[in-house]
Amino acid sequence: MIAAVVSLTLLGIALGWVLGLAARYLRVESNPLHEEIQQMLPGVNCGQCGYPGCNGAAEALADGKAAVTLCPPGGPTLVQALAAKLGVAADSAASNGPPLLAHVNEATCIGCAHCGKRCPTDAIIGAPKQIHGVIQDACIGCGLCVEVCPTECLQLRPIASTLKTWHWPKPALSFGV
Amino acid sequence: MRDYLFILLGTALVNNVVLVRFLGLCPFMGVSNKVDSAVGMGLATTFVLTLAVSICWLLERYVLIPLDIQFLRILAFILVIAALVQFTEMFVRKASPALYQVLGIYLPLITTNCAVFGMALLNIQQPHSLLESLLFGFGSALGFTLVLVLFAGLRERLALASVPETFVGAPIGFIAAGLLALAFMGFVGLPTR
Numbered sequence: 001m002i003a004a005v006v007s008l009t010l011l012g013i014a015l016g017w018v019l020g021l022a023a024r025y026l027r028v029e030s031n032p033l034h035e036e037i038q039q040m041l042p043g044v045n046c047g048q049c050g051y052p053g054c055n056g057a058a059e060a061l062a063d064g065k066a067a068v069t070l071c072p073p074g075g076p077t078l079v080q081a082l083a084a085k086l087g088v089a090a091d092s093a094a095s096n097g098p099p100l101l102a103h104v105n106e107a108t109c110i111g112c113a114h115c116g117k118r119c120p121t122d123a124i125i126g127a128p129k130q131i132h133g134v135i136q137d138a139c140i141g142c143g144l145c146v147e148v149c150p151t152e153c154l155q156l157r158p159i160a161s162t163l164k165t166w167h168w169p170k171p172a173l174s175f176g177v
Numbered sequence: 178m179r180d181y182l183f184i185l186l187g188t189a190l191v192n193n194v195v196l197v198r199f200l201g202l203c204p205f206m207g208v209s210n211k212v213d214s215a216v217g218m219g220l221a222t223t224f225v226l227t228l229a230v231s232i233c234w235l236l237e238r239y240v241l242i243p244l245d246i247q248f249l250r251i252l253a254f255i256l257v258i259a260a261l262v263q264f265t266e267m268f269v270r271k272a273s274p275a276l277y278q279v280l281g282i283y284l285p286l287i288t289t290n291c292a293v294f295g296m297a298l299l300n301i302q303q304p305h306s307l308l309e310s311l312l313f314g315f316g317s318a319l320g321f322t323l324v325l326v327l328f329a330g331l332r333e334r335l336a337l338a339s340v341p342e343t344f345v346g347a348p349i350g351f352i353a354a355g356l357l358a359l360a361f362m363g364f365v366g367l368p369t370r
Binding site: 003012015016022023026 | 249253260270
């Protein structure tokens with residue numbers, strides 16, 4: 001018993017020590033910006049930006065090859081944070097409009113369960129052949145479920161106005177757009 | 178000397194790790210799209226497999242058996258293999274970033290490549306010395322690399338061939354793998370001892 005515990009502990013310590021040394025001597029100088037940006041991204045790897053996952057997107061952002069508005073799930077807050085981090089002007093036009101969340105229309109939902117499999121944050125609940133629902137707090141509005149819904153019962157809708165989300169309307173032009 | 182040659186031949190060709198023992202099929206199908214990445218994967222696995230088999234032999238002989246704790250074998254071996262793969266990943270990332278990009282997720286997945294663990298377990302069941310274990314691991318890794326590169330070459334040609342529509346992609350790959358396994362049955366005639 002004691003021999004087992006001690007030997008396995010020693011083995012773990014020895015291997016950890018070797019790996020620690022290796023990490024020091026084989027360290028690769030990577031762009032620190034890349035890692036910082038990766039921390040800021042949602043990390044759900046939904047692929048809407050066109051890059052293979054948040055890692056690829058962070059790399060493109062760090063190299064200045066992608067716009068700060070590339071991430072729909074991140075929303076306007078992420079755009080502003082990225083713009084501040086990278087020192088570029090946030091193109092507010094691209095991220096205009098209120099954040100959208102998925103919503104299931106119960107009248108047309110057939111319970112096919114396709115949407116739940118696509119959801120990167122497991123925000124859609126409901127067993128097969130049962131009406132599905134969206135957990136609003138978990139939904140990031142990525143729109144992947146809308147693509148697979150065969151009856152178009154899933155829609156992206158603006159967040160309902162509550163005390164927390166209400167804000168002053170934007171100044172509108174008096175002579176139309 | 179003769180014995181060593183037989184161990185190499187036996188593990189690389191006669192008892193090929195992929196086509197006869199059916200271990201390590203995930204990278205066999207996953208990384209065999211291009212010959213370049215197949216060679217890289219083969220080299221990385223060769224490194225891990227050879228070292229893993231020898232270190233696991235040392236661990237078994239000098240730690241597990243003297244302390245009579247062979248029931249910890251699986252745990253200890255997995256620990257060694259995982260650390261080795263981690264080390265390999267760091268090394269590849271440092272030495273060849275391009276290869277690191279190509280191998281992608283398959284590099285850390287060597288940890289769960291059952292060929293590595295399977296060979297370490299099969300090795301200690303036989304009365305091998307350290308040098309023989311080293312050759313056993315190296316031979317099976319050679320066989321793995323050989324089959325991986327051969328199969329990658331086949332698939333590169335298959336990508337250009339006009340395949341019936343039903344079999345395009347993975348299905349024709351499986352059929353080719355089956356034919357390759359049949360071809361390797363021919364090595365059974367080689368003497369192994």
